[in-house]
Amino acid sequence: MAGRDGQALPARTGTSRVPDRVGPVLFSRGGDGRADALRALVVRPTGEAPPTLVTEAGTVSPEIVTDAFGRTVHAYDFSLNSGVTGTYECDGVGRSVRSPAIADIRIAYVSCNGQEEGDLDRGLDERDAIWQRLADENAAAPFALLLQGGDQLYADDVLHCHPTVERWAAMPKTERGAVELTPEVAEALRRFYFERYLVTYSRPAFASLAASVPSIMMWDDHDIVDGWGSHPPEMLDSPVGRAMFAAAREMFLVFQMAVSPGETSPNGFDATGANLGTAVRYPGLSVISPDLRSERRLERVMGESGWRVLETAFATTPPQDRILMMSSVPALGPRLSWAEFVADVLPGSSEYEDDLRDQWQSRTHRAEWRRFLSLLAGWQESGKGALTVLSGEIHLATRGEMTLKGGGTMHQLVASGIAHPAPHPGYPKVLGLLARFGESPLKGRSIRIRPVPGYATTYAAERNYLVLERRDGRWSAAWELERFGRTRSLAI
Template identity: 75%
Template sequence: MTGMNGEAPPAPAGKRAGPDRIGPVLFAQGGDAGRDRLRALLVCPAGETPPTIVTDEGEIAPMVLVEEFGRTVHAYDFSLPSGTSSGYEIDGVRYPVTSPAMPDMRIGYVSCNGQEEGDLDRPIEERDAVWQRLADENLRDPFALLLQGGDQLYADDVLRCHPEVERWESMEKTERGAVALTPEITEALRRFYFERYLITYDRPAFASLAARVPSIMMWDDHDIIDGWGSHPAEMLDSPVGKEIFAAAREMFLIFQLAIRPDETPATGFDTTGTNLGTAIRYPGLSVISPDLRSERRLERVMGETGWRVLERAFEETPRGDRILVMSSVPALGPRLSWAEFAADILPGSNEYEDDLRDQWQSRTHRTEWKRFLSLLAGWEESGRGELTVVSGEIHLATRGEMRLKGGSIMHQLVASGISHPAPSPGYPRMLGLLARFGESPLKGRKIRIRPLPGYATTYAGERNYLVLDRKGTAWQAVWELEETGRTAPIAI
């Protein structure tokens, strides 16, 4: 909502407002042998005439996605030649773009862009040190895609955006339905997410990458609030709880899927908007991103809509494609039933219950986990193509292997904590101990968690990002670790 003169009303006392202008931010829309389709977002002050984008197609005029809080979010749809390096110009600045269809190309993967408390209070040089390393690397050796696998936004501060939301958060989870929803709460929630996206996208390292490398994004819990979906129904379905999700979803559609709030993704398979999973395809490459939050509940990861979306994405993948599956929480991981048992009985441990319930390996989700693994394994075992899982969420770097029937190996690559502080040393040690026991939810397909090349422990407790490198038909992966530096490559 804007003021009478088109300007944004002042932010509530103590709340941080975002900039009036951000962008361009590029989003990958897929491509074929001729053109790569792109969408760019640009945010301007409301009422200001936006610039055009210039490409080899000519001038590209914007369309309006939304006008909110004194700004207009514009979108530009255009395409660039496939299989080459090209670019576009806006406001007199030219931005080079590398096609994902080139025989030799690189993909970056990041997750966990923030921290739970005080994220805006950190010096940007410290907060974005690894982002800056990634941005500098892109200027030296450009990436064709940037996969952002969850927690692009640490939005937990939304619980302090309004006094009644703070009161809601302070209550027992099962009693939160007692707080009534008001128009003022709705406005405060929507404003919070809108402004936080502007602040996040305005940071220099991110802005440099986002203008040059098309992103594919999928949300996770912190893009809503911590543990969203792994809480009691009384909390999720309370009037304020439902409005938190609605506001987060609205802004996720605008700023991470680059569509209007009343649209469903053109790269998705669910016209109802219940599940926002996507599949984005280029010649020989499909990036499948299941939505593991929209339908999540204590007893499930996805509803039947989500499963239909995911299974259809696999069914429609061309034979021979390399599939990259972005699972926001790791698909391969250590057995967690013992940790969940301890959380049930040990005093003070129930605060970790939602974190454990978030994982595919939770005892509550075991049937679904097997369904997910069967889908992944079935793709390779059927001979239709190769598949790699990329994942984040755990604030550590590691990798996993599942040995498939016939002797091939499905790889999982975990890169988590592009800006989240490294955890205390006890956390990776504890997960490493659990990982020693292995796990075999699918008969005859053993899972093992492996250390990064040259790393002493199974889990690397440093901020990091992942680089996937394709040369012809050969793929390899390396991690960039904040302290240790570059790992040796592994073939995937």
């Protein structure tokens, strides 16, 4: 925000105070069957000594990831033995970490951690009720990984971080290039994202989970601003727009990938940093997370850098690995061409065009969608192993199935709205109507959208999270819905 003199003030945080201390937040770096690599992120006031982190191997020395706005972000690299529950101690507090290399494991998947307006004005009991349910479940039966599939941060309030940004946001999108970027505006943008991460990561339910369950994260539009990439180039390439993306990207690297702003994604698939897609591996398991935002434009979802990263991730996946593919935007969905036609011709509906173009199923992205689906389906059809798509973004719970050549099914599991309120009842009804018609973008491979087990409608309009389990080598999934509770397990 800014005062009457036009000077930037600390980011809007609702009723939440911006904390000086955050963490530890654990991040997965994969494992080779002997050791699981981890990185712990800790924030402390600048000048204060970082806490001591100790494992069975001894004391771990931290490195500085970044220093900004009176706070220093420290990172600790360490490993724990694979195939067992390990322990570490940070600042005198001991914590247990369950290895993903254990035969029987549980994995949680979440997305959409917030809402577009007034996110931090909500009370903890209301906003974080489903986070608390997830934290309680972890305390009773620990998870090995926490997969966060997009919109970990609802950063839409960035449009109020400075008067110049507010003026920019109020202008027609095609005219925003006329607004000058000053160093003060650029710094206000950086401060906003930095402080919003501190507030989000300090919330008790998330903090308790993140300290003992390693995360793998990939961003989506709200981690930048609503609809990023599906707006006209005059907005995206304006000086303020470029600075907004640069600030969001810098803090995404720090707080969601746990690397210094000058680095790129941890697996090094793209040295240029144009695309931040990742692949994290354990014996028999690969979690692949394409970056669907860094290169997104009106006419594309990913650029050639993104496609090289994704295709390299598949090419280097060991045969017979189970792939969990985190597609922040659902890969299997209903036909949207009719909805886009209505948005084109119906007065007053143009505001929905950005939302529709955000989807893989948009007519604009149809050729690229086929390329994406061909890559995913080809993994199973070639006999290399099974693949399950995990998606969020739509603030609903549902699932999809693609029938594959030669038999078999590729499953998509959508869990969206760990903190986002349930949408208007008309929204899932419209999607459910579209889903009845099915879709077949790839010849011989039909797509059907189906309800989660035991639910009456195709789309469940409740806050939710997903639980994946591997028992005796077999995988299953179940949804935890705010009102309905736990669904039956679905074999995948």
